[in-house]
Amino acid sequence: MREVSTRPVGSQAWVRAAIVLGVLAGCLAGGVGSVGAQITLEVLSGESDPNSVAAIKEVANQLQAKHPNVTVQPQFATWGDLYKRTVAAIAAGAPPAIVLQSDSPAVGLLEQDVLTPMDDLVNQLGREDFFPRALSVFTKDGKVYGVPSIWNYTIVWYRSDLYEKYGLKAATTWEEFERNVRTITERTRQEGNVVYGIGLPLGTSSACQDELFHDFVWSNGVTILDRQGNVTFNTPEVTQALEFIKQLAASAPPDSATYSHLDPLTAFTAGKTAHVIYGGRLMTYLQRNKAELLEKIDAFLVPKGPSARGRHASFNALKGWIVPKQSAERTALAKEFIALMESRQNALRWLQAVPLHHLPARRSLSQSKEFWDVPLASTRAGKAVVRLASEATDRYGLFATYAAGERNANVSKVLEAFIPCKSVQQVAVGRTSAAEAAKRGEQEIRQLLGK
Amino acid sequence: MAGAAESIRLRGQPSPAGVAGRAQRRAARRSWLVPLALLLPSGLALGGIILYPLTYSLYLSFHELPLFGARPRFVGLEQFRRLLASDWFWHDLWNTTVFTAGSVLVQLTAGVGLALLLNRLRTGRSVLRGLLLAPYIVPTVVVALLWRWVLNDLYGIIPHLLTTLGIPSPQWLANPSWAMATVIGINAWMFFPFVLLVVMARLEGVPPSLYEAAALDGAGGWQRFRYVTLPQLREVLVVVGLLRGIWMFNKFDSVWLITAGGPVGATETLPILGYIASFARFDLGAGAAVGTVVFAIIMALTVAYLWLLRTEE
Numbered sequence: 040m041r042e043v044s045t046r047p048v049g050s051q052a053w054v055r056a057a058i059v060l061g062v063l064a065g066c067l068a069g070g071v072g073s074v075g076a077q078i079t080l081e082v083l084s085g086e087s088d089p090n091s092v093a094a095i096k097e098v099a100n101q102l103q104a105k106h107p108n109v110t111v112q113p114q115f116a117t118w119g120d121l122y123k124r125t126v127a128a129i130a131a132g133a134p135p136a137i138v139l140q141s142d143s144p145a146v147g148l149l150e151q152d153v154l155t156p157m158d159d160l161v162n163q164l165g166r167e168d169f170f171p172r173a174l175s176v177f178t179k180d181g182k183v184y185g186v187p188s189i190w191n192y193t194i195v196w197y198r199s200d201l202y203e204k205y206g207l208k209a210a211t212t213w214e215e216f217e218r219n220v221r222t223i224t225e226r227t228r229q230e231g232n233v234v235y236g237i238g239l240p241l242g243t244s245s246a247c248q249d250e251l252f253h254d255f256v257w258s259n260g261v262t263i264l265d266r267q268g269n270v271t272f273n274t275p276e277v278t279q280a281l282e283f284i285k286q287l288a289a290s291a292p293p294d295s296a297t298y299s300h301l302d303p304l305t306a307f308t309a310g311k312t313a314h315v316i317y318g319g320r321l322m323t324y325l326q327r328n329k330a331e332l333l334e335k336i337d338a339f340l341v342p343k344g345p346s347a348r349g350r351h352a353s354f355n356a357l358k359g360w361i362v363p364k365q366s367a368e369r370t371a372l373a374k375e376f377i378a379l380m381e382s383r384q385n386a387l388r389w390l391q392a393v394p395l396h397h398l399p400a401r402r403s404l405s406q407s408k409e410f411w412d413v414p415l416a417s418t419r420a421g422k423a424v425v426r427l428a429s430e431a432t433d434r435y436g437l438f439a440t441y442a443a444g445e446r447n448a449n450v451s452k453v454l455e456a457f458i459p460c461k462s463v464q465q466v467a468v469g470r471t472s473a474a475e476a477a478k479r480g481e482q483e484i485r486q487l488l489g490k
Numbered sequence: 491m492a493g494a495a496e497s498i499r500l501r502g503q504p505s506p507a508g509v510a511g512r513a514q515r516r517a518a519r520r521s522w523l524v525p526l527a528l529l530l531p532s533g534l535a536l537g538g539i540i541l542y543p544l545t546y547s548l549y550l551s552f553h554e555l556p557l558f559g560a561r562p563r564f565v566g567l568e569q570f571r572r573l574l575a576s577d578w579f580w581h582d583l584w585n586t587t588v589f590t591a592g593s594v595l596v597q598l599t600a601g602v603g604l605a606l607l608l609n610r611l612r613t614g615r616s617v618l619r620g621l622l623l624a625p626y627i628v629p630t631v632v633v634a635l636l637w638r639w640v641l642n643d644l645y646g647i648i649p650h651l652l653t654t655l656g657i658p659s660p661q662w663l664a665n666p667s668w669a670m671a672t673v674i675g676i677n678a679w680m681f682f683p684f685v686l687l688v689v690m691a692r693l694e695g696v697p698p699s700l701y702e703a704a705a706l707d708g709a710g711g712w713q714r715f716r717y718v719t720l721p722q723l724r725e726v727l728v729v730v731g732l733l734r735g736i737w738m739f740n741k742f743d744s745v746w747l748i749t750a751g752g753p754v755g756a757t758e759t760l761p762i763l764g765y766i767a768s769f770a771r772f773d774l775g776a777g778a779a780v781g782t783v784v785f786a787i788i789m790a791l792t793v794a795y796l797w798l799l800r801t802e803e
Binding site for chain 2: 123126127129130151152153241242243244292293294295296297306309311452455456457461464465468469487
């Protein structure tokens with residue numbers, strides 16, 4: 040048996056070990072150096088529908104085929120986490136190469152001066168082709184910092200078969216809407232198989248603000264900041280909107296306080312609710328899970344509120360490609376990826392990944408027959424979108440970051456802090472009065488903005 | 491060889507005793523170098539992973555930190571003043587205390603109860619023990635999704651069963667009055683196996699002679715538990731209870747994934763408050779201040795734990 044040496048390690052041994060480590064480190068460094076030409080482009084997005092993922096991967100393959108030293112790495116996060124991830128990565132000095140960001144968080148980043156100007160790419164794609172409102176979201180001091188890609192909207196979907204059964208008509212005012220929602224809940228409950236009037240995203244998520252708060256505050260003719268940036272949360276119009284959401288919540292599934300973006304869609308698809316406020320994605324959901332409902336649903340615009348300024352409304356979200364500041368080489372490649380993504384054929388595939396939910400931000404695509412020529416467009420549901428799309432975007436659509444017509448980055452801060460959602464929950468789930476919730480909300484916003 | 495050595499010495503080299511002495515001194519000097527070198531990587535890793543973030547977080551809690559680029563601005567105790575003046579802090583501290591106390595109590599009760607039950611089993615003990623460990627090894631995100639579905643009022647199995655039995659199902663996660671109890675229950679379900687494992691190990695070490703003596707003295711089941719089992723478990727329960735208390739006090743993932751602190755803040759705990767401050771309001775200084783307060787409370791619990799441990803010893 041060999042004896043184990045207990046001698047102290049000699050200096051020569053340490054020197055030898057150091058040399059070996061040095062050589063190893065050199066090899067590794069050499070390895071890294073040789074891989075130095077390899078570039079990884081992270082494409083961060085919240086669009087995780089399988090079709091959207093496939094569309095991004097297809098373009099990634101096209102770019103990789105053109106540049107063998109480039110690896111495109113698609114990454115996905117929930118829309119709620121996307122901004123946090125982007126901010127954290129930028130703050131850590133390791134930004135993702137490309138991010139598909141919604142207008143509200145994008146405006147937040149725009150104000151922080153961390154994005155690359157995209158005018159060259161916008162010009163290359165045709166500046167005049169973009170809808171001016173879409174470009175204005177990403178514009179600061181005359182420069183464009185994002186390439187608008189997807190334009191989403193909200194409309195009120197309803198079960199037309201139940202409307203026919205109970206003799207209801209598409210609502211144009213809040214009062215009619217609430218009556219329809221309540222009638223369906225009560226009548227189906229009497230029949231022993233309750234279908235709740237509406238599915239509401241009352242859980243803590245951006246859906247609570249996007250698909251609920253905004254739609255009803257706007258349809259009552261107001262926004263949470265005025266044109267001068269003053270806080271206008273504690274107003275009779277906002278209080279009315281909160282009170283109305285509470286009335287609707289009385290006809291919503293009892294668990295609505297846990298609902299986020301997709302839960303109302305799931306409940307509607309399962310036939311458990313009769314209304315849902317969402318965009319065209321509902322149709323893809325139905326197509327995959329309950330296609331027969333596609334012929335039993337229709338839609339109308341969010342009805343007008345009771346205030347003198349009441350109007351129809353539609354929450355619009357604009358998703359655009361942004362490139363955080365980074366090395367020139369990565370920036371150039373990132374722009375090349377976006378250019379490929381937005382080339383006509385790829386853009387059509389990308390937009391049609393979730394048909395009639397993603398509307399184009401460019402005229403040439405919006406007006407093309409190819410874009411609208413999808414099988415879903417011939418269904419009753421699809422015809423509703425075709426009928427309402429223009430009104431839901433051009434005429435009544437608003438972006439979240441707009442305060443009474445002006446873009447204001449402070450709105451982004453308020454939304455990221457979920458203050459409107461908290462007010463909605465206090466009224467619809469808790470026992471706080473609408474007036475008290477509006478008052479508290481205003482205080483919290485003032486505190487947040489230092490006003 | 492001996493001849494060669496002799497010839498070297500003859501040429502004026504130091505005596506063998508001198509050489510040995512120097513070698514010993516050199517060896518003694520080096521003897522601490524090796525352990526030091528071996529400890530260095532883990533020391534650096536610990537410093538990087540624990541010490542640096544901890545110190546930086548403490549540093550941040552005395553500063554206001556803009557989102558990008560600019561240097562932190564020293565604000566003294568202002569972050570703590572604001573935190574202690576806010577209603578949400580006290581609301582969330584209360585929630586955290588209720589959550590911690592409730593979770594630990596249920597975990598201990600379920601863990602001890604099931605350990606006693608398993609300890610009495612003659613067959614199938616290993617299989618049952620394996621099955622009962624399952625909740626502990628399932629990833630938190632899976633547990634959260636699983637329970638959200640199980641309790642969903644439209645499709646969940648529990649509301650369905652209750653309704654079938656004619657019992658009205660509460661809104662487990664949607665009703666502010668029920669949400670905290672539900673979150674406590676889910677967390678207890680996830681973590682009671684830890685208590686079960688430790689208690690079972692201790693039960694196996696209790697001498698049977700103690701039970702035999704108690705039986706001879708006419709002690710019934712409850713008395714045997716009260717006067718034999720419980721004293722034997724006391725030491726373990728104190729340690730496990732404190733450890734679980736510390737872990738529950740800073741629990742973030744499961745609560746966030748199940749309710750995100752809702753509804754209407756009913757399950758919002760201090761770790762969630764810190765997360766919201768840092769990543770929703772992007773006020774890193776305020777988030778760090780929450781972290782520092784949580785750290786101070788946990789430190790106090792740890793000191794209590796160590797003190798109890800010493801007392802037990």
